[in-house]
Amino acid sequence: MTLDEIRVEIDAVDGQMKPLFLKRMECARSVAETKAATGGEVFVPEREQAIIEKRAGDTGEFYDMYVAFLRHLISVSRYYQYGFLSEMQEQALSACLGRAGLDGSSGHRQVEISFCCQQSASDLNLYLDTVKLSGVLINEMKLCTEDGVQKVRMILDGNLGERRMRRLICQLYKETEQFAVAALRS
């Protein structure tokens, strides 16, 4: 097969995957609507583990790559879901601002946050992808690892009044360990 012929095949595969991706995102929307009505959490780690165990077992040499693909796919699904859950966003925001004694309506241009993740689970790359997806820019980032726990500190450009910032803060608050808004910076 020539390179051009292989690329025709890749284009055909991508063409088949696209409607399936769109269909899966439609399902994510329906799940979000159901959860908005019933109050369920977006992030259900045991369900994600079950999906991975059920699907990835027979992928042979591609096991790690297929697991990475599934984890990214599901992380995108979660990101999409949080966008529909404005009540959850508001609750998450007031919980972390209240805990830090901060006033979200104060004038600020940057939001400093901190959270932890397990080094072995390599979740940090997924969270960085989520930040990228949200459109919020990282101005500064510090990472230190102690006893297998990654402690992350980020300064994000933007204001808590922006929808994309509220959605991002909500997702990180719900999914990471020890999430905190450390400061609102002007």
Ligand SMILES: O=C(O)C(=O)C[C@]1(C(=O)O)C=C[C@@H](O)C=C1
């Ligand atoms: O099954 C759910 O509860 C979903 O929200 C769907 C889904 C997925 O995209 O597969 C997304 C987030 C959950 O953590 C688990 C699975």
